[in-house]
Amino acid sequence: MGRSSDAPVLGGPCVRGPGDGDRGRARLSGPVKRIDVIVAVRDEEASLPAFLARMDALDLPPGVELSLRFVEDSSRDGTRPLLRRLARERPDVGYWMLESGFGQGLALSFGLARSTADAAIVLDVDGSHPPEAIPELVRGYLDGARVVQCVRRSLSGRPAWRGLGALAFHTMVRIVTGVDLRSQNVYYRLMDRSVIDSFLKVPRYWRYVRFPLPTGPGAVRFVPVDTHERSLGASKYGPLRLLGLSVDGILTAMETRRLVFNTGIAALAVGALFAAGAWPLALAGVVAAAAVVVRFVGLRRPAALARMRVAESAGTGEAM
Template sequence: MPSQRTLTIVIAAYNEEAVLPEMHQRLSSVLDGVDAESQVLYVDDGSRDGTWAVLEALAAADPRVRLVRLARNFGKELALTAGLDRVHTDAALVLDADGQDPPELIPAFVAKWREGFDVVYGTRTRRDGETWLKRFTAAGFYRVMQRLSQTPIPPDTGDFRLMSRPVLDALRTLRERQRFMKGLFTWVGFRQVSLPYERAPRLAGGSKFNYWKLWNLAIEGITSFSTVPLRVATYLGLFSALAAFVWGVFIVLRTLVWDDPVQGWPSLMTVVLFLGGLQLVALGIIGEYLGRLYLEAKQRPLYLVADERKGDRCL
């Protein structure tokens, strides 16, 4: 049996100076009662406010705190990757910095881990503090992903999860640059189990994910784990070509048999605009996949680290 004695809490933070002190206080109280040697790894994702200064103060007061500061804002997916790359303990638990995922559930995650599960992921039964539109679109996205992807991504599940050492080692082998971490967490497999919980409102501040960023994240997830959009474009092209051929035969027969004159400008423009729109949609879908291949081919580093600190009791 692998060791189950040490644990790292990985937290990616971007402009969270208002929420971090209270969040760390709650987290410290929980870790004091956890039957595991623990540390907290904060990743500052290029924050523009006083987040790094707050983190330095937390590290000075708590020797269990380890800090990583990225050279710029690389996005949450890559910030989490930077944190998980630096985990050397028996397990890691990913926690959001805003306090919506309660650290008080950490003992329950650890208990499931010690039952033999390699991944324990939190499933949201409620999403307090969020608009009905965000809840609706989030639920719709997960249902669409279940339909499109062969990787069974659990619905209503974020990054709040515990992963064992074998899972962390497997994730380190996945170095793709366009990363959808929720999909990667599931793709590696291993023994996984859900832990239902109620998500609370943010402790302070506002969400850094607007609807445009969420839309781009959804496209990232779909294109990273499904080729169905490409197939849909192919089927639309075949259907349009078949429909155009049938319509052309009908026009010829109608003219020859019934001497019905061919309609002119309105029908022609309708067909041209319809087919042109389908072509642009298909080119856009192909462009999304081609753009991702282009970024992968350049082989740039996933992230760059500007600073790193390690407390006396860090593992």
């Protein structure tokens, strides 16, 4: 961002949903809805000022109190000092600083577990998820939707190899799991309290932050968004980390009966390789299958959030 963490804070609190002053309060017809915006951050000193400026410019519907909750996940730049200053200067900002890094998905799930708001919005801070969609998410929630899900309509600035990888991933998910995740091609969404509570009961959803959307008339509303590949800061995802995230995504969507079926197919393939004398390939297949099963079981262990320890927090209403 070209600024140190001592630079002036951009804008002011974005808790403007009920309106400013007595005129705004007079428009309220019911209790104020509290919505937490939960963002996982690691080395995002360059992204935060622009993100806050865009948040402060939002024209929110009346009757909403929006708070920013950052889950800091082992930053090495000036993110931590900046968050401390923001929490001192802005009543709508709070943060949890984790003792060690756990990754974006678990950090977001941790924030959801700590939130006590009526609803929460999860999004990225780097400019790839446009905050300008938030008023529409909030309106959908106020109209009765339990989930208001952003769907990426276009994406500019992405390298060709990542675009091909995304296409291959969604194809593989449909083939291997029978689940179509294209309606959740971004995790940017609003979830009401009932959906948050249901999400937190299923550990396998915590790392990839995708899950079966609720059913029923009006339960889900989709909001198309035009996005751009990260516009600020540096990406934390190289090819190997993206591969690991893709595996987690596939295993998150996979039911146990599908794993048993796919493992059976893999066993037949490994047996055929052994019979053909292709021992190296057969052994590699055994190792890969075992690794997949171990990861599948690991994603379903409920202890992940319990292991996450907070080194420091402020502005969250919690006692340390």
